[in-house]
Amino acid sequence: MSAATTRSRTPDRLCAEAVDLARAAAEETAAPGVVGEHVSLVSEGDRVVTHFFECKEPGYRGWRWAVTVARASRAKNVTLDETVLLPGPDSLLAPEWVPWSERLRPGDLGPGDLLPTEAEDLRLEPGYAGEDVPPPKSAIEETSHDLAERVEAEDAELTDRTPAETATNARGSIAAVAEELGMRRARVLSRYGLHVAADRWEESFGAKTPMAQAAPAPCVTCGFLLPLTGSLGQAFGVCANEFSPADGRVVSLSYGCGGHSEAAVMPKPPQPPVPVFDSLAPDVFPLHPEREGSVPEGALQDADLGHS
Numbered sequence: 001m002s003a004a005t006t007r008s009r010t011p012d013r014l015c016a017e018a019v020d021l022a023r024a025a026a027e028e029t030a031a032p033g034v035v036g037e038h039v040s041l042v043s044e045g046d047r048v049v050t051h052f053f054e055c056k057e058p059g060y061r062g063w064r065w066a067v068t069v070a071r072a073s074r075a076k077n078v079t080l081d082e083t084v085l086l087p088g089p090d091s092l093l094a095p096e097w098v099p100w101s102e103r104l105r106p107g108d109l110g111p112g113d114l115l116p117t118e119a120e121d122l123r124l125e126p127g128y129a130g131e132d133v134p135p136p137k138s139a140i141e142e143t144s145h146d147l148a149e150r151v152e153a154e155d156a157e158l159t160d161r162t163p164a165e166t167a168t169n170a171r172g173s174i175a176a177v178a179e180e181l182g183m184r185r186a187r188v189l190s191r192y193g194l195h196v197a198a199d200r201w202e203e204s205f206g207a208k209t210p211m212a213q214a215a216p217a218p219c220v221t222c223g224f225l226l227p228l229t230g231s232l233g234q235a236f237g238v239c240a241n242e243f244s245p246a247d248g249r250v251v252s253l254s255y256g257c258g259g260h261s262e263a264a265v266m267p268k269p270p271q272p273p274v275p276v277f278d279s280l281a282p283d284v285f286p287l288h289p290e291r292e293g294s295v296p297e298g299a300l301q302d303a304d305l306g307h308s
């Protein structure tokens with residue numbers, strides 16, 4: 001028998017010696033020739049021992065055939081319990097399985113894919129809380145109940161529906177009005193949902209990004225910024241500059257890029273200075289400079305006075 005390892009308790013002697021029985025069981029289960037040397041054995045309990053054999057399958061390097069044998073109390077016969085292929089300490093294992101909901105990454109969703117949102121998703125909360133329902137037996141409840149009954153009865157007279165059918169609409173409630181206006185949504189963003197969205201956008205298109213650090217001015221002063229309504233509008237907007245890396249994305253008001261509407265305003269052409277006249281009289285040039293000295297004195301005086 002090869003070198004044996006034991007747990008805290010001493011393995012049963014007859015079970016430990018049943019290596020041939022264990023090997024025969026392993027070879028019966030495995031393909032021919034893939035059961036290698038006896039590697040070790042462990043005591044699983046009283047008269048229960050597991051024998052390990054090397055697995056020679058190329059794809060299962062480090063795995064071991066584990067054959068468990070046992071013996072009844074006072075019996076001399078060792079019997080077979082089970083045979084399995086188990087990974088050893090150095091075996092190559094597949095990564096731990098992760099549920100798809102945890103594996104999903106932003107951008108994984110493709111056309112036609114459905115991504116169910118959990119009922120307890122922290123990012124969402126009910127769109128209306130039913131707070132418009134008055135307390136039971138209150139004056140408001142009784143008045144509104146009477147009013148609702150009358151409205152339903154009138155409605156039932158004008159339509160084919162019974163009062164019971166019309167009652168399901170809870171006329172006059174905030175939910176019914178919101179539904180009529182097309183505003184009703186079963187769930188809306190919770191405070192937590194708002195925060196995580198804001199953090200995500202700030203990280204991608206916020207003031208700390210290299211693009212914003214090098215921008216000539218922030219988005220809040222840019223003509224391409226579309227404002228958002230709601231509380232997030234105080235910190236974010238949507239970029240509508242097709243040449244910006246943030247086109248169509250939610251950007252922080254302190255983000256910015258080189259496409260800022262006022263970044264490269266064309267300079268106006270320089271205006272020439274107003275001409276300066278130092279004399280209103282014409283200058284006289286002699287026709288024959290060599291005879292300059294022969295110009296009559298009266299003529300020069302006339303020229304200086306602008307009468308020539």
Ligand code: SF4
Pocket residue numbers: 217218219222223224225238239240241244246247251255256257258259260261
């Ligand atoms: S163009 Fe640049 S500066 Fe203007 S809104 Fe878009 S990202 Fe902000």
